[in-house]
Amino acid sequence: MPARQDAVRAGLGVGLAVGVSGLAFGAAAVTAGLSVAQACALSLFAFTGASQFALAGVVAGGGALVPGVAGALLLGARNGLYGLRLAALLPTRFRAFTAHGVIDETSAVAFAHPGEARAGFFATFASLYVTWNLTTFLAAVGASAVGDPAVFGLDAVGPATFLALLWPRLKESAEDRKVALAGAAIALAATPFLPPGVPVLLAAAGALVVLVK
Amino acid sequence: MTLWWAVIATCLGCYLLKYAGLAAPRKVLDHPAVRRFATVVPVALLAALIAVQSFGQGVDWPRTAGLAAAVIALLLRAPFLAVLVVAAVVTGLLRITGM
Numbered sequence: 001m002p003a004r005q006d007a008v009r010a011g012l013g014v015g016l017a018v019g020v021s022g023l024a025f026g027a028a029a030v031t032a033g034l035s036v037a038q039a040c041a042l043s044l045f046a047f048t049g050a051s052q053f054a055l056a057g058v059v060a061g062g063g064a065l066v067p068g069v070a071g072a073l074l075l076g077a078r079n080g081l082y083g084l085r086l087a088a089l090l091p092t093r094f095r096a097f098t099a100h101g102v103i104d105e106t107s108a109v110a111f112a113h114p115g116e117a118r119a120g121f122f123a124t125f126a127s128l129y130v131t132w133n134l135t136t137f138l139a140a141v142g143a144s145a146v147g148d149p150a151v152f153g154l155d156a157v158g159p160a161t162f163l164a165l166l167w168p169r170l171k172e173s174a175e176d177r178k179v180a181l182a183g184a185a186i187a188l189a190a191t192p193f194l195p196p197g198v199p200v201l202l203a204a205a206g207a208l209v210v211l212v213k
Numbered sequence: 214m215t216l217w218w219a220v221i222a223t224c225l226g227c228y229l230l231k232y233a234g235l236a237a238p239r240k241v242l243d244h245p246a247v248r249r250f251a252t253v254v255p256v257a258l259l260a261a262l263i264a265v266q267s268f269g270q271g272v273d274w275p276r277t278a279g280l281a282a283a284v285i286a287l288l289l290r291a292p293f294l295a296v297l298v299v300a301a302v303v304t305g306l307l308r309i310t311g312m
Contacts, residue, residue: 017294024297038220045224048231050259055223057266065219069226075258076227083234084241099232153304156279159266160300162259163280167287169256176256183257184264191269199269203261207254 007116011109011123018049018105019131021161025052026139028158032060036140043136047129048103050162051076054200057158067198074204082107089117101125182206279304 022043029039034056042052051072058068083102089110090098098121106124110117169176183203190199267280283300291299 017292020294021297034216034220038216041220041224046220046227048227051223051227054258054262055219057262059216059219061265061269065216069219069222071258072223073226073230074254076230078254079227080230080234080237083231084237087235087237090235095235096232099235100228102231102234153275153279153301153306153308155266155273156276156283156300156304157297159263159276159280160283160297162263162266163283164287164296166256166259166263176253179253179256180260183260187261188264188268191265199265200258200261203257204254206261207257208250 003113004116004119007109007113007120008123010112011106011120011125012127014105014109015124015127015129016131019128020135021049022132022135023139024157024161025049025056025132026136027142027154028053028060028161029056029136030140031154032056034059036137039140040133040137043133046072046076047100047132048076048079049132050104053158053161058200060155060158064198067201071200074201079103079107086110086117086121089114090121091118101129103128179207275304275307278307 025043026039029042029052030036034042039056042055046052054075055068055072058065058071079102082104083099086102086107101121101124105128106121109124110121113120166180170180183206186206187199187203190202194202267276279300279302282303283296286296286299
């Protein structure tokens with residue numbers, strides 16, 4: 001069954017490659033001031049990279065936690081929209097379990113293999129979940145042992161991660177570039193006046209303005 | 214709100230958002246406005262996070278150089294992890310050498 005093998009291979013590849021960036025999260029989280037247990041809890045139970053990085057980012061800025069959580073949830077909201085589309089492709093029987101795996105990477109692999117969406121989804125979910133959690137733990141423990149992580153340039157890893165994740169979309173779409181510039185500008189302009197976390201939420205409103213136009 | 218409550222709320226909320234999608238009526242997805250919003254908002258949020266994390270506490274030259282190096286790595290089509298390594302190494306080296 002070559003189609004199924006293709007989907008599984010793609011899933012395992014994406015899962016391992018992206019999963020290793022749990023190293024970046026573990027380091028960023030502990031650098032931000034989260035404990036090892038908190039970093040691991042986020043990877044185990046939130047299991048959605050952008051939201052995890054977002055919360056760590058707000059904590060790093062010493063920010064207000066309520067808007068920080070709200071920002072993380074706004075970032076996680078698109079998983080709900082993937083789910084709407086995945087509902088038709090995945091088994092309904094273990095929905096409460098399957099739901100935990102609905103993220104960017106699993107959805108992308110599933111949609112790229114329409115005939116074998118199920119195989120692609122679960123291959124990605126399994127390999128990404130194991131790798132992401134293992135590397136989160138290792139980096140969190142390692143960064144704790146390191147002392148001052150800023151010396152090693154780990155504070156550049158968070159923004160570099162978002163940039164690398166956004167890059168393909170910025171390259172492809174002029175509209176996304178506009179939205180990104182608007183979001184960045186709004187957040188930076190608001191930063192001196194509002195508690196950390198809030199400027200990022202305002203940036204979402206900026207996206208709405210571009211959307212309505 | 215302590216840090217643990219923020220972690221728990223994020224975990225719970227993120228899971229519920231994932232679950233809501235799988236369990237929601239199909240009509241919702243087919244709404245074009247929902248689809249458009251979901252596509253565009255992460256771009257604004259992530260770009261805002263990049264900006265705030267990079268420059269929200271003032272311009273730090275080693276970090277700025279590290280991010281510039283990351284942009285060059287992306288332009289050269291470096292793999293995801295290589296981009297992160299480049300950013301950290303450039304920033305770290307500049308700090309250690311006191312530049």
